[in-house]
Structure formats: structure tokens, C-alpha cells
Amino acid sequence: MSSDMVLVDGIPFPPEITTTKPLPLFGTGLTDIEVHFLQIKYNAIGVYLEETVAEHLGNWKGKKGCELAENDDFFEAIVSAPVEKCIRIVVIKEIKGSQYGVQLESGVRDRLAAVDKYEEEEEEALEKITEFFQSKYFKTDSVITFHFSATPLTAEISFVTEGKGESKIKVENANVVEMIQKWYLGGTRGVSQSTVKNLAEKLAEKLAA
Template sequence: MGSEMVMVDEHPFPQQITTTKALSLMGHGLTDVEIHFLQIKFTAIGVYLDPEIVVHLKQWKGKPGNVLATDDDFFEAVASAPVAKFFRIVVIKEIKGSQYGGLLESAVRDRLAAEDKYEEEEEEGLEKIVEFFQSKYCKSKSVITFHFPATSNTAEIAFSTEGKEDAKMVVENGNVAQMIKKWYLGGTSGVSPSTITSLANNLSEKLSK
């Protein structure tokens, strides 16, 4: 099982990733935009979750994937469930690290501001992330990962390009870490609708067992 790959737009994603325990690929998709009828693809995304997450989602048992995909309360529960989560982002269209960092910063800042959680500590936390990506160049096939441990409200970010692990950082601000989660797991406001649909379908299937 562990060696099988799932292809997401020609990019291989392992079925499982082991952090402190094995996490399963529960959803995948793309970030893209349509310009003059052309689909421009930016990144391929794999969302890995501890299979135990279904224990925390029982109230949605029996709901079909298309219903879950538009249920923001469901994705709030997915993001908040006290289990390990891991996002693997593969760059398709190369982008400066400063551009990626800027996108992440504005998405997270907007979410924090909407919930009235944007204070000095959060601003500092976001500045560190922007600084981390500032010097990076995200070539095609570079990999960005976010690991959210079950036991702490932090996020570990790693960046690697051309197979070499380049750098790591820890986001210690819990509010910032939570909003990065919601950038990718935000239901109808998530950055990748195809990933949300994939997650909703897979979790619906797992909940029906």
C-alpha cells in the first residue's frame, strides 16, 4: 500500500506519509486559474490525515460527498479535529518564494481579521513565514510541506527543491497555524475546490463504513 502512488496532474503522491504515525492521502487536487479559456495550473496538493479523524466526524455519517463539499461546518470540524495533518504541495508553475509567501500571508491575514484574531503576535508569526519564503525560488517540482502535529497547535513548514531538503521552520503562533490549515481545508473558501471535493468524497466513503 505504502509504495503505490497517486498521480495528481502527472505528479506522484505516496498513498501514505509517516510522521509520528502513518497518515493517509485523503484528498488531492490543484490550485489553478482560468485565463482566456486556458487553465493555468499552479500547484498539485495532497492532504494526508490520520485515519482516526473519522471518529471526530461521526455526526456527518451517511452524508454524500457532494453535500459535505459545501458544508463549511464539516470542514471546520476537519481542520479542528485533534489529529495529525500533513499537506504536500508540489509546484507546477514556477513562482518566486516571495510570491507564494505573499499569497499565504494575505489569505491567512484575511481569515484572522475576519475572526478578530489578528494581533501583534499573529503579525510577527506571518512576517517570519514571509521571511522564510523570501529567499526561495519555487521551481517546477519543488515541494512545500506543512505538518500539523496532533499534540500541539503549531505548524512545521519544509521546502525542498531538486530533491534536496532546503529548509524548515516552525510556526509557533497557534492562530496562524490554524488559519494555514483553513487556507487548504476551508470548505467553500478553501484555495483549491478540487481538493475540497476529493476530501469530501473520500471522507464520506470512510464515514459510511
């Protein structure tokens, strides 16, 4: 294992991945819940963004990371920035893919409904994503990757688990793609607050440089 890997709860993430261009790691965190004072960790998360994302965040220069973490407008600007983004998720606690698919569908559908953008096309796109995860089993160390292109706004979702080849699905409904980003990068409403806080701190440093 390369020594420059970034460890998230002991799970290695490369400091940079290359899609059509190099995307540096800008934020890391976990999805977890606390049950009877025990922290149950589900996934480790890495957020990769184009360096040029900072050019779209000029309004927040000079702000501290802790301020940005509480500012949903800041994360709205990250999501709407026309740059490539990649979210890499590594499974810590085994679950059925169908469980993850239902959580994703519910989170995205609720966000779409809240802004009155949940129509037949969005429903169909979400159903395909749910079907994609339906047959999967998320063993520990399985990797789910969401790769978001900038223009047009599309997403490629890939899944890799031990002993099986990579499987992929393309999502071309821009409303659904936007809300998948917001599920993970939605500021105070994001599914992983540790990721949101870490991303805010790293971007605050980038904006101060």
C-alpha cells in the same frame, strides 16, 4: 517509481506518509486559475490525515461527498479535529517564493482579521513565514510540506527543491496554524476547490464504511 503512487495531474503522491505515525492520503487536487479559457495549473496538492479523523466527524455519517463539499462546518470540524495532518504541495508552474509567501500571508491575515484574532503575535509569526519564503524559488517539482501537530497545535513548514537541501521553519502561534489549515481546507473558501471536493468524497466513503 512505486506503482501504488497516486497520480495528481501526472505528479506522484505516496498513498501514505509516516511522521510520528502513518498518515494516509485522504484528498488530492490542484490550485489553478482559468485565463481566457485556458487552465493554468500552479500546484498539485495531497492532504494526509490520521485515520482517526473519522471519529471526530460522526455528525456527517450518511452524507454524500457533494453535500459535504458545500458544508463549511464539515471542514471546520476537520481543521479542529485533534489529529495530525500533513499537506504536501508540489509545484507545477514556477514562481518566486515571495509571491507564494504574500498569497499565504494575505489569505491567513484576512481570515484572522475576520474573527478578530490578528494581534501583534500573529503578525510576527506571519512575517517569519513570509521571510522564510522570500529567498526561495519555486522550480517545477519543488515540494512544500505543512505538517500540523495535534497538541499543542503547531506547524512545521519545509521546502525542498532540486539541488538544495531541505529548509524548515516551525510555527507555534496556534491562531496562525489554524488559519493556514483553513487556507487549504476551508471548505467553500479554501484555495483549492478540487482538493476540497476530493477530500469530501473520500471522507464520505470513510464515514459510510
